Structures are given as structure tokens and as C-alpha cells.
Amino acid sequence: MLPANAVQAAQHMLLPYLLQASVVVDATAGNGKDTLFLAKNTLSQAAVWAFDIQPSAIENTSRILAAAGLAEKVRLIQASHDTLGSTLNQPIDAVMFNLGYLPGSDRHIATQPNTTLAAVEQAAHLLTIGGLMTIVVYPGHASGILENQVLQQFLSTLPQQNFSVACWSMQNQINNPPLLYAVEKRRELRR
Ligand SMILES: C[S@@+](CC[C@H](N)C(=O)[O-])C[C@H]1O[C@@H](n2cnc3c(N)ncnc32)[C@H](O)[C@@H]1O
Numbered sequence: 001m002l003p004a005n006a007v008q009a010a011q012h013m014l015l016p017y018l019l020q021a022s023v024v025v026d027a028t029a030g031n032g033k034d035t036l037f038l039a040k041n042t043l044s045q046a047a048v049w050a051f052d053i054q055p056s057a058i059e060n061t062s063r064i065l066a067a068a069g070l071a072e073k074v075r076l077i078q079a080s081h082d083t084l085g086s087t088l089n090q091p092i093d094a095v096m097f098n099l100g101y102l103p104g105s106d107r108h109i110a111t112q113p114n115t116t117l118a119a120v121e122q123a124a125h126l127l128t129i130g131g132l133m134t135i136v137v138y139p140g141h142a143s144g145i146l147e148n149q150v151l152q153q154f155l156s157t158l159p160q161q162n163f164s165v166a167c168w169s170m171q172n173q174i175n176n177p178p179l180l181y182a183v184e185k186r187r188e189l190r191r
Contacts, residue, residue: 006180007098009168010134011037013182014094017132018042021093026050027081027119028111030102032061038096039070048074049088051081054109057102082115085122092126097135100144110143113150120151124163124183133183140176148179155181162189 003009011034018024018041026035029052038048052058058078065071077087081097097120101110123133137151138144155165168180 006136006178025095027097029061032064081119091128100138127185135181
């Protein structure tokens with residue numbers, strides 16, 4: 001069966017990568033559903049890192065991890081994901097971005113093109129060979145349109161010798177449905 005939406009498609013694509021991952025990242029923890037997905041589907045010795053700027057997101061994520069008995073496995077970081085490189089500074093096997101705003105919360109606290117791009121660049125640099133980054137972007141709202149433009153410009157110019165980049169979306173949904181970008185590292189970029 002096809003995934004119902006871009007977030008489900010991201011989780012579906014990530015599953016085989018998680019089975020062998022040591023370090024994985026949720027760059028936008030929100031209500032913790034994606035962090036829980038990462039914690040549940042990685043080996044017990046894997047480390048999961050989750051970032052969000054909102055205290056309520058960190059609290060909600062902490063709560064659902066504790067309820068699932070997975071709190072120990074996850075480092076919750078209340079900071080912008082563009083600090084990912086300096087916070088982790090180690091290879092990452094898989095990273096998820098689920099952009100935009102937290103449903104049911106202040107829509108003004110949404111991801112922004114410049115910090116998203118910086119975080120995606122850092123994640124692409126830290127990704128292990130054979131590692132996967134997924135990015136779900138929401139062009140149905142104004143800042144999502146800009147965010148998508150910036151991401152598309154960056155991702156479409158990644159050299160194909162170093163990265164495979166794909167885009168998935170539902171083609172027959174109204175109101176600009178979310179897009180999923182999937183980025184797999186093939187070979188290190190020389191800097
Ligand atoms: C669509 S929600 C994420 C949903 C979440 N993954 C889940 O499973 O519930 C987007 C989240 O990005 C967070 N966010 C906004 N700007 C951010 C930034 N610069 N760094 C990290 N998180 C950010 C928001 O606070 C919000 O919680």
C-alpha cells in the first residue's frame with residue numbers, strides 16, 4: 001500500500017537504514033512522534049538525538065518517550081537544529097526533518113529557510129556513506145513555499161557522485177500537499 005502522506009513515506013524509507021544505525025537525529029521533535037519512531041526502530045545501543053526550539057515540544061517528546069520506556073535512549077536538545085553540527089560533531093546514520101509548525105500550537109513558531117538550510121547542509125556533511133536524510137516540507141503555507149525553494153535549489157545542485165536526491169509527493173491532493181526529499185550519501189564531498 002502507498003504511504004498516506006509524506007511523513008509516512010519518510011518513515012517507510014528510513015526503516016531499513018535504522019536497523020543498522022548507531023546515531024540518528026530528529027531535527028524537529030515537535031510532539032515527539034518521529035522521535036518515538038526513531039527510538040523504537042533502532043537497536044538498543046543506538047543513540048537518538050532530538051532538537052526543537054520550543055520548551056513545550058521538548059516536554060511533549062519527553063513525556064511520550066517516558067511512557068514508551070525509551071527516555072534513556074534519547075538526548076533532547078532545546079536548541080535550533082542549525083546547532084546540530086556543533087552539538088553532535090560526529091557521523092550521523094539517519095536524520096529526519098519534519099518542517100513547519102507544531103500542529104495545535106503557535107503557527108508563528110515555524111522552521112525558517114535560513115536555519116533549515118544551514119541545518120540541512122550540516123546534516124549532509126555529517127551523514128555517513130550510505131546514510132539517509134529525509135526532509136518533509138509544507139509548501140501549503142507562505143514560509144513553507146520559500147523554504148521549499150531554498151531546499152530545492154540546494155538539493156538539486158548536490159553532486160550526483162556524492163548524493164542521490166529524490167522527491168516524493170502525492171500528485172492528486174489539493175492545497176499543495178507536503179513534499180518529501182530523501183538524500184542518501186554515496187561518497188564524501190571534498191571540501
Ligand atoms: C511539524 S513540527 C514537527 C513534528 C514532529 N516531528 C512530530 O513528530 O510531532 C515542526 C517543529 O519544528 C520546530 N522548530 C521550528 N524551528 C526550529 C528550529 N530552528 N530548530 C529546531 N526545531 C524547530 C517547531 O517548534 C515544531 O515543533
